[in-house]
Amino acid sequence: MNSRLAVLFLVVLASTITLVSSQSVVDFTPAERDNNICKNNPDFGPTNGLQNKNGSCSDTVQGEIPDVDHMVSSLIVEPSNGETLEANKNFTVKISTINLVTGFFDDPATQYYTFPQVVDDKTGNIFGHSHVTIQLLKSFDVAPDPKLFAFFKGLNAPEVDGLFSQEIGSATNNGLPPGLYRICTMVASFAHQPTIMPVAQRGAQDDCIRIKVVDSKKKRNTLNKKRNAKFL
Ligand SMILES: *[C@@H]1O[C@H](CO)[C@@H](O)[C@H](O)[C@H]1NC(C)=O
Numbered sequence: 001m002n003s004r005l006a007v008l009f010l011v012v013l014a015s016t017i018t019l020v021s022s023q024s025v026v027d028f029t030p031a032e033r034d035n036n037i038c039k040n041n042p043d044f045g046p047t048n049g050l051q052n053k054n055g056s057c058s059d060t061v062q063g064e065i066p067d068v069d070h071m072v073s074s075l076i077v078e079p080s081n082g083e084t085l086e087a088n089k090n091f092t093v094k095i096s097t098i099n100l101v102t103g104f105f106d107d108p109a110t111q112y113y114t115f116p117q118v119v120d121d122k123t124g125n126i127f128g129h130s131h132v133t134i135q136l137l138k139s140f141d142v143a144p145d146p147k148l149f150a151f152f153k154g155l156n157a158p159e160v161d162g163l164f165s166q167e168i169g170s171a172t173n174n175g176l177p178p179g180l181y182r183i184c185t186m187v188a189s190f191a192h193q194p195t196i197m198p199v200a201q202r203g204a205q206d207d208c209i210r211i212k213v214v215d216s217k218k219k220r221n222t223l224n225k226k227r228n229a230k231f232l
């Protein structure tokens with residue numbers, strides 16, 4: 001499929017999902033819909049393996065895309081959604097991820113987005129890794145600033161028994177301070193780009209949960225209240 005046909009295909013696909021997004025795609029200039037978008041680009045320098053905070057233009061192709069029976073899917077199995085945890089105490093996040101050949105990541109400092117997504121020809125699954133990212137939620141009405149996070153860690157080692165396991169805490173701080181938090185997975189290909197899927201209409205490749213972190217006295221009270229409520 002040549003690139004123009006591919007764009008046309010995407011436009012048609014997008015228009016079956018939402019008319020608004022197909023309209024905005026049509027409004028782009030031909031240069032913006034071309035695979036040479038990065039050549040002599042006045043607004044963006046080339047993506048060069050660094051994580052450039054100013055933005056850049058990448059001409060790495062998207063690469064190998066798995067079939068529908070090998071689409072990535074994640075579920076945070078621990079803690080449970082809505083759980084109340086004790087402040088300043090380490091806890092473990094456990095994630096089930098399917099259809100990903102885990103344990104594959106290139107050097108994020110020098111090889112960020114430098115090569116295409118690769119599918120393992122033995123299993124049909126994408127080579128990659130995942131992340132845990134935790135943010136303090138200050139509002140229920142406005143999305144949190146992605147530059148701010150309470151915890152972030154790449155899950156670079158392979159899954160064990162089908163699960164990623166990450167202790168939440170640091171050498172200087174155990175667990176999280178009190179607050180309402182969102183915990184999300186962030187699945188990535190080998191070279192850190194988000195995993196590319198074969199069809200638009202599908203389940204999400206990532207999962208998020210919300211938890212409450214309270215100081216230990218409050219947690220005891222909440223638990224006692226729950227226990228009493230159960231037995232009354
Ligand atoms: C980002 O932009 C600033 C301000 O223009 C510049 O000083 C800096 O070198 C740029 N960084 C990179 C990695 O291009």
Ligand SMILES: *[C@@H]1O[C@H](CO)[C@@H](O)[C@H](O)[C@H]1NC(C)=O
Pocket residue numbers: 090167168169170171172173174175
């Ligand atoms: C909490 O977790 C961090 C990161 O794994 C670790 O460095 C620290 O020693 C842990 N603290 C305790 C009390 O286990």
